[in-house]
Amino acid sequence: MSEPFEPKIVAFVCTYCTYAGADLAGTSRLKYAPNVRIVRLPCTGRISPMFILKALQKGADGVLVSGCHPGDCHFTHGNYHARRRWTVFRALLEFTGIPLERVKFSWISAAEGGKFADFMNSVTEDIRKLGPFDQYQGLINETEAPATL
Amino acid sequence: MTRILLSDKLDNCVARWRKAGLTVIGPVKKETSSSYATVEKAADFDFGIVLPDRSIKGLFFPQTEPMMGYTIKKQDIATNDFAPPTEKRIIFGARSCDASGLAIDDPLFGWDYKDDFWFQRRNETVIVTIACTKADDFCMCTSLKLAPDSTKGSDVLLRPLQNNKGWLVEELTDRGREAFKEIADLLLDGSEQAAPLAVVPEKFNLDACVAWLKNPENFDSTFWKEISMRCIGCGSCTFLCPTCHCFDFQDEGDTYSGIRRKNWDSCSFSLFTMHTSGHNPRSTQSARWRQRIMHKFNYFPGKFSVNSCSGCGRCTRQCPVDMGITETLQAISTLKP
């Protein structure tokens, strides 16, 4: 039997809530899947849709975006702005055929270490089931090949 | 007496050439857009297209071409060159203007530096041109002193017979003769009349235009601003042009490795001449349009003794604001030199 597929997942999180929640998962010694790589931003308001596209270009099989619950933003409104952008960008991804199962959004507070760990596990498992993002990988491979017609 | 290729033999020809290792390319219409694309059988061709939307240029000078790969190591950077492709191809059904465009650009790509990517592809590609029996309102080859049956840049010229029956074959170069040896037994001898060529009216007096352009006083003429006022600075005329050849280099990659690419660029773009300082010597769209015309009909012929235009008319045909070389040169024709 072949090795189980280990998805590559990139997470963009705000430092005040989800990053702190991830730290709490650590201090609570919760165990979760090691497939996710975290990029820390000051606020979800700083998370640009471009980051998601670049993570996919880097070969990510899945992307997570997470920040403070509505009303809890350290910067008062950053997550409200982020939420609108996500709504729009998500619809756009869906329309261009990027499966929404591969780009997930969540609110995880600094107190939700457990939610963070569970989320990492469930997303990793979901994407493992979906398998590698072959279609996007095809595009990446094309960029590395010599010019065709 | 001439040799004839009948349409119903084309399928066999394609099969022969493919068997001989040639990629067969021809005018193809897919859904909403036409281009020169790979065909597998005669039915894939669409000879009814007056002119494919995209010119033949991209087959020799692709819109993006990886030149070199690089890997960043601890101490140094390792590079690996991408070799020019060695694929042998035959383009069956090129238009005269497109084939001429290639010949126009040959001196450019071989001038101070021989562009291997261009010439490798040129050498490995047989161009079989079909003379035009149809033209549209935008065709203007005759204004450029070319014709629907110009042989410039072609290896073989085919003249259509009446009723799409086939073509009269005129082998022009050794490369063409070589390719047609493969199908020699599929050709007939005959003395049929070719269908009448498309009538392409002459739209402007090229000599008068060139004279006006060469007069240095006209460089600062208000004409340029007037004629280009509606230009929106998109690059579609340059990108569709069979002779426009400007390019830019771009490194793409991640932290560890990447590829240096040669990408099409356009003098219509405001960033084309932008200096690092922020100064832009061609800061207005009129200056950029002037550059395009001057380059094609003054600077380029000054260097290579040929105008950088083959009269395909794509610039006007696809222009979102109905501009183009025709209108500009028509207007110049009426000006005092």
Added chain:
Amino acid sequence: MSIQEQYKKRVRELLSSGAVKMVIGYQAGTTADRRRPLFIRTPEEAEKLVLDSACIANLSGYLVTEGLLSDEKSVGIFLRPDGIRSINILAAEAQLNPEQVVILGFDGNDKEVTALQGEKARDFSAIIASIKEHAPEAPRNPQLEQIEKMSPKERFAFWQAEFSRCIKCYACRQACPMCYCRRCIVDSNQPQWVNTSSHTLGNLEWNVVRAFHLSGRCVGCGNCDRACPVNIPLRLINAKMAGEVLGAFDHFAGMSETQEPVLASFKKDDSETFIL
């Protein structure tokens, strides 16, 4: 008097009275079905004006040409309702002063055009409001519906086939009245967020980013779609996104000169069904 002649008269009046310094309209093009943008600066030049159902292009982008409105003089412009909405967005985004824009409004189908009453963008607010009201029941593009029915995999394949043709000429951007940036994000190379090469990945990134930037701003004039030399159905993406922002945020682009951009504003109770 035909609408074309009426408007010729109006243009002559506007120019001879000095109410405007220029009128942007349409003239005959290379072929019978083509219309060219026309810049009329004297009453005599108004003779060239053509106004009929072939006048489709949204001319509003010309108003943001650098320096055109900086002398604070007014400019007249022929606009359909979508173009008037563009004026509202450009005003809301501080790209022009709507007081300087004298609108010669018209609307119609592929056979004939009719005049719209009004002069300043705000005079047309009732017409725009009614378009918004009827937006939900307006006939949907059949191709759009077909794409929506596809599986993600099919959609991905569909768009890759379309985007693979893109030659990165940026005609879509240049033709769009909303793409007025002094520097497009694709031209920013530190860092290079969008691959400028026209391989399919780069083409996908470019078209996705452009669609994102137009979300809640596109009025569906179709300039991009018509400008595309390789006929990528760009209008579909923008129409899809316009539907999304209307559904999710009740935002219809170009309602007024003071409408807040949908992505620079928010409501605390915006819906968020997808956030876990």
Added chain:
Amino acid sequence: MAKIGVFICHCGENIGAKVDCTKLAATLGEHPGVAIAVDYKYFCSDPGQESVKKAIRDNNLTGVVVAACSPRMHEATFRKACAEAGLNPYMCEIANIREQCSWVHNDPVQATEKAADITRSMVEKVKRNNNLQPIEVPVTRRALVIGGGIAGIQAALDIANAGQEVVLVEREPTLGGHMAQLSETFPTLDCSQCIMTPRMVEAAQHPKIRLLTYAEVVGVDGYIGNFHVKVKMKARYVDTESCTGCGDCITKCPNKKILSEFDCGLGKRPAIYTPFAQSVPNKPIIDKANCTYFKNGKCKVCVKVCQLNSINFEMQDEFIDLEIGAIVVATGFQVQDNSVYGEYGYGKYKDVINGLQFERLASASGPTSGKILRPSDGKEPETVVFIQCAGSRDPSKGVRYCSKICCMYTAKHAMLYAHKVHGGKSNIFYMDIRAAGKGYDEFTRRAIEEDEASYLRGRVSKVWEENGKLMVRGVDTLLGIPVVIAADMVVLATAMVPQPDAKDFAKTIGIGYDEYGFFNEAHLKLRPVESSTAGIFLAGACQSPKDIPDSVAQASASASKILALFSKEKLEREPVVATNNEATCAGCWGCVLACPYNAIEKKDIVDRSGKVIKRVASVNPGLCQGCGTCVTFCRSNSLDLAGFTEKQIFAEVMGL
């Protein structure tokens, strides 16, 4: 060329047990641009930090990545170490391989791989870091204290006594706030006015304090160190400069039937009045709504009697602008309107009063000169029922929170009643006795044991009048029996609620508030006196219900924060702020709208002749808090955020 040092910490076994640190160092050592990669048991220790510093100096490092615990733990530590070694502190990044790697993964191979990815990504980021300098903002050394109750007065005095200027703004005609209304204060039973009025006078006479009474803050612009404040001086119709406070006008005013706000409606006052005898400033004002002249255009008795011509009916509201460095918000509270409790009969029966009214009855300066008398007939009540939590801890009609002071003041009321009405019987309905505080539990015990207050654990369901008595029906839950008490007076321990205009005021000055309208602190535990807006501090009951000691403590804390701020001419802030590329900015103002802090302004770019060429966005680094929302909005990528630049994040992702 980058020369990055990578320092991999074992954190004892914490990281070392799961992540193969030696292997990690070897892997990172091969990474482009890494000059040195070493591992060590505890880099946060003294010798650990020293080794980082030495490596920086020896290798001329251009950047440092410490792969260790969360940056939230030791980023500051290692940045300081870098600075001590001569490297710009912002050229240091932390790779979090403990909380987010070794502690959460079991498999050492996978953990080591992940640690390598995390560290590499930070190396790529740090290569693009910039030398940042803390942002220096000039500080106007003048504090504004809003609210002249005990908290505001304390804060003002603390700041002024340290030699800094203070502007103290009070919207009522006098200083004092609620504390001035109190009789005696728990747990010491010292007279409130005796301890309050000297502080009021001290504040008014302090050379460093500018006192603005009958004034309201109507606008706050600017940012920490540089606020621009607009204050409305409401028209008093009495010129305070010439008025000596003789009181002739007050005595002669023909309209003396106005209910006194200060006495909670239990006493009367004239239309020209001072709220109470010890008002500061002791200058009257005219109550325009009730003044006969203002109503009928006739009277002017006060004008006639005033020998100094201080009455001026033409006086208008005035606005003054203040330049302020820091603000203390001490706007206090109100008591809840008890009419929501129809079953208690407040407003229906005159002898059902609230706690604050009882304070006025018990106060020597009150309407009854300190005698406990029934408002209805002026008789001494023989039985008084006190109802605690009349509003507090009641999600259905009142508020969910505990008002904190009611248990104590109800015990105090029972004691005062016992001292003043010998033989009086007090019954107290309560839910819980919350008496946490120095001397507090002893105090409530005293009420029970010495002053014979009868505590009944349970709630009151109804109060009605019967034969001149107030019948109080409740339940004694400890005995499990219903109780009906015939009382002469009922006192409701009303909930403390925010000022009715608290939410609007919070918006005016730009601070946050909770669902009730209490102002939000920046952090409940660690930054309890700061608001979420830099430079604005909180004191007293405007933040949450508080008693006097807590209010005073918070006021002094706010004052000390401000004095720390004023200790420097310039203020240093983290340089994580947005910047704009004016050359590429299209001036669409989306960022201006999106910014939660109003930190982005519109700036004119002019040519040599002064003509405006274009308008662009300009970030005020003093106001910017570094969230980056504007950066993401910016379509032309003109905005960027220091510390989290586009280049840095791109590199971070591309380095993964």
